[in-house]
Amino acid sequence: xxxxxxxxxxxxxxxxxxxxxxxxxxxxxxxxxxxxxxxxxxxxxxxxxxxxxxxxxxxxxxxxxxxxxxxxxxxxxxxxxxxxxxxxxxxxxxxxxxxxxxxxxxxxxxxxxx
Amino acid sequence: xxxxxxxxxxxxxxxxxxxxxxxxxxxxxxxxxxxxxxxxxxxxxxxxxxxxxxxxxxxxxxxxxxxxxxxxxxxxxxxxxxxxxxxxxxxxxxxxxxxxxxxxxxxxxxxx
Numbered sequence: 001x002x003x004x005x006x007x008x009x010x011x012x013x014x015x016x017x018x019x020x021x022x023x024x025x026x027x028x029x030x031x032x033x034x035x036x037x038x039x040x041x042x043x044x045x046x047x048x049x050x051x052x053x054x055x056x057x058x059x060x061x062x063x064x065x066x067x068x069x070x071x072x073x074x075x076x077x078x079x080x081x082x083x084x085x086x087x088x089x090x091x092x093x094x095x096x097x098x099x100x101x102x103x104x105x106x107x108x109x110x111x112x113x114x
Numbered sequence: 115x116x117x118x119x120x121x122x123x124x125x126x127x128x129x130x131x132x133x134x135x136x137x138x139x140x141x142x143x144x145x146x147x148x149x150x151x152x153x154x155x156x157x158x159x160x161x162x163x164x165x166x167x168x169x170x171x172x173x174x175x176x177x178x179x180x181x182x183x184x185x186x187x188x189x190x191x192x193x194x195x196x197x198x199x200x201x202x203x204x205x206x207x208x209x210x211x212x213x214x215x216x217x218x219x220x221x222x223x224x225x226x
Binding site (some may be wrong): 004031033042043045048050056064091093095101103105106107108 | 148156158159163183213218
């Protein structure tokens with residue numbers, strides 16, 4: 001299996017612009033997670049889905065952030081409008097239906113907002 | 115919510131020596147404790163985990179111990195090698211709850 005695939009790997013944008021990050025989970029995994037990693041706050045869970053349905057979005061920082069999962073093989077995290085404090089590495093992870101607890105992370109999308 | 119504290123933040127060891135990283139958690143209901151390794155430019159990868167019905171688990175050179183009474187768990191790496199250099203994260207969650215709370219991470223450097 002190719003693992004969790006994220007795009008883009010790097011994104012540099014200007015404040016106020018819309019940013020869309022994409023994720024393809026591992027086939028057959030029913031859970032999908034979006035995490036944000038910064039030096040100050042570490043790894044933070046933003047939102048997670050089960051069978052394409054958002055289960056917990058309490059970690060989404062503001063209304064500027066939104067996430068969707070239109071089907072089992074694709075998810076997006078959108079920031080509109082972006083701000084410099086959104087600069088971080090955003091990770092997508094997936095997990096299988098069986099409650100093994102293991103998360104399989106993608107390689108991340110590094111976002112820089114100028 | 116769950117609060118996981120991790121120490122030390124950085125650790126430098128001589129190749130062949132052991133490395134120990136310690137974590138404490140706040141929620142006594144937590145019962146799943148994984149450890150993730152993150153190499154530069156990569157996403158975290160699970161290296162070992164332990165559930166609350168077990169006090170110790172070992173996999174080759176790595177082992178994890180859990181003290182439920184004291185609410186702390188530790189990662190032990192023996193015979194360290196240069197490829198062990200990475201950032202290590204501990205985490206905790208409740209059974210059936212996929213909300214992992216991560217520690218702040220420990221940067222391990224193995225000196226040749």
